[in-house]
Amino acid sequence: MCGIVGAVGTGDIAGAVFEGLRRLEYRGYDSAGLAIVDDAGIIEVAKAAHARTSLAELKDSVDAFDGRGARVGVGHTRWATHGAPVLVNAHPHLDCTHRVAVVHNGIVENFRSLREELLERGHRLVSDTDTEVIAHLLEEQLVDEAPDVALASVFARLVGHMAIAVALADHPGLVLAIRRTSPLMGARSVDAEFVASDVPGVLHRATEFFEVPEDEVVAIGPEAAGLSRARRLEELVRPQISWTSQDVELGGYASFYEMELAAGAEALSQTVASLVDVDGSAIMDALDVDPFELKRIRKVVVVGAGTSYHAGLVGRFAIEHYARVPVEVDVASEYRYRDPIVDDGTLVIAVSQSGESLDTIVAVREAMAAGARAIAITNVVGSQLARVADGVLYTRAGPEVSVAATKTHLAQLAALELLALWLGELRGVLFPEEAIERRRALGEVAQAVGSVLEQTEALGATFRELASSQRFFFIGRNVALPVAMEGALKLKELSYLPAEAYAAGELKHGPIAMLDREAVVVALVPADRLRPKALANLEEVKARGATLVAVVAGEDARVTELSDVVVEVPATPPLLFPFVGVVPLQVFAGTIARERGLDLDRPRNLAKTVTVE
Known part of the structure; x- marks a missing residue:
């Protein structure tokens, strides 16, 4: 702070x-x-x-x-x-x-x-x-x-x-x-x-x-x-x-938040370009960790705070899928107080935009003292976290001034995805050709993010109709759940409105009691094997009279029929949905806050970098 x-x-x-x-x-x-x-x-x-x-x-x-x-x-x-x-x-x-x-x-x-x-x-x-x-x-x-x-x-x-x-x-x-x-x-x-x-x-x-x-x-x-x-x-x-x-100048935008949101595709593209060679192979020179040690890791722990924590939750799906190693994701401020089990078979991945988040730095130090190896993912060269960890992957998002993160989140997702692919290749789970193919797909997702950003003005006009609402719920399944969590956080940060995120399957276990005609539910619907279950959740929301906003990958007539507002994003492989799914939620939060006359760059009681416990 x-x-x-x-x-x-x-x-x-x-x-x-x-x-x-x-x-x-x-x-x-x-x-x-x-x-x-x-x-x-x-x-x-x-x-x-x-x-x-x-x-x-x-x-x-x-x-x-x-x-x-x-x-x-x-x-x-x-x-x-x-x-x-x-x-x-x-x-x-x-x-x-x-x-x-x-x-x-x-x-x-x-x-x-x-x-x-x-x-x-x-x-x-x-x-x-x-x-x-x-x-x-x-x-x-x-x-x-x-x-x-x-x-x-x-x-x-x-x-x-x-x-x-x-x-x-x-x-x-x-x-x-x-x-x-x-x-x-x-x-x-x-x-x-x-x-x-x-x-x-x-x-x-x-x-x-x-x-x-x-x-x-x-x-x-x-x-x-x-x-x-x-x-x-x-x-x-x-x-x-x-x-x-x-x-760090506004460049014609009304706020840094809007300027940085608009730069999301570029931040993603630059991060991928810095970590992927022209032949599609990984560039991991900054990781001062013996590949032999990474081959024998038995567990990965991802630590972060706020938006970085949500990026870590997405990273868990990628690492477990590509590298087939169990992953825990912890809020950094809680990690060291739960007496975690750490040894020399543990890899800690610490995610922090600034590289100066105190809780994350302390968590890494304690894990390393217990024998773990540590990799930092940060946007700031030479930051404290980068110096503490064994190795570092830098995101290439450029400086981010607005307190609420946008472009750096996309860059963090890219770095985690690329690290997961490299671990999978290193551990023999992925053939080199498979890893190269997936890296190229990640490079192409920047274009998909750009196509969503082109809809910013139209999305804002649609979302303005919801600015008078007072209660918001975000739901998603599987890899879409961290996206829902990030959407709820963005809305809370910028608009100061109650906004909660839930696993869609948990609706019937309590949260559905809060749904009525005054509630707005934002549902994330990727193009994956869980879409039928997601549709069932949409049916439940609609039956309770809540306003339903659906962010859906690709066209879906049934989603359109059930929803009051439909935001269609490009269909991607399921693990890449967070890249395109989170951008409309960033626009959503910014629109609601702006319509309520609030400062998008300096939300009350918050600071960009948390350097106290």
Whole structure:
């Protein structure tokens, strides 16, 4: 959650930090704030706490900083964890002397005991946050220690996963940063150096990027050269970032959600192209796992959260079908607490758009500690998950700004499908020719997704008629069930309406009691052997008077006869139905939310990346 930016350089540093916060707003928008160290060695702070309008309000204050000669700035956009989203809890937080400014992403788990210690020693703490204790602890350490040593000393006392950036009034050419698990990267332009929570926060200025290691102080700015305990950017690993600032601009669309939804076919196509050679063979060079080990795995565990979890559920069908190995799929936040059975015959596949989801990272670490091998599927090169796992498959969806995932979900499905085919080939379940044929079929499904996206405007016009409905149910069988789950999640994320997903066969075991003329049921109907059973479920829904929306693969006269709304998608092999089946549900959720006057990019209470437990 939360987005932090630090910058040292020439020119409009306050403006550069503000622009970074604007581009990181998807990480949290409860409040926003910025601090500079001006040419008189004074820390000046501006804050705003009006939810989605916070940055607009903050802009006026930032403009007033112009001409102050600041070379240092730190900023923060907040997703509240400790303390209400009010002005006093907005970052940056200062110490008693107003000589230390701290921005922080994550949770200081032992902050209450640290706060009590500080109060006993006479410190004045004014907020309800966990972050403020960091500033006051630094105030004490800086009396006797150099800045980098002081930050390392304070960080050693903090329990939890976090990233911190610090500006100091006595060092107007320095920003210090440190992290544990939570994301943080370094960057450089011709006239400035940066730290930021995510790549989009610095794309507008930076030309070089750097991986910030865990538990090590990193220093940026001209004063970094004089520090003994801190690492400078040039000492760090440089990941290959291919994104550009144009990738995070709206490009004529009303929202990032709509723009990214429209890019789904391209994201799918690019991901397939990166993992399949021209001859149809698999490209798995980034998997630093001995193929012999993969041949002898006895179990696969897929972990993820939210949309990534739903992708994992689809992946289970592909892996079990193609590789004939049992698969468990777990919500990452629950996995390590159920005492899972893991050994050296276990392969863990961790799915995360950002590669920074804390629960997923922790789950992978614990499984690897028990002997498992781990493969990450992520959209961000050099992300924490990519570094923790044994190997990584990168999706090639480009940056995704909207909190609700669209194109990255399709790319995740593609990566899982291709991994399943490769495992099947490796384990001798599939002949190479069979695997090649299926990879080519996956490449062709991008065209099918494109044909569905061409219907976006027409689908939106149809779905608008349902915007006044208050209760939604999504049903599917087999591989269509995770699609139903993703559709329900999208509608909840964007419209805040009750939306539940059920296995269609479970309707008679309770959920059917909730169906009446006020309910809307969205049914997923692939072209598979279960279609007769799906038709029986549609009959049951129709008999209870609910409005029935059917997403059906290919033409089906009986589905059309039973349904109030029919969305026909291209017929595909059953295991590929999720690619074409999920797109109308993404359009559906966006349409309902837009008709209700809601923000498609910044749904309430949510953040794009969850970096706290």
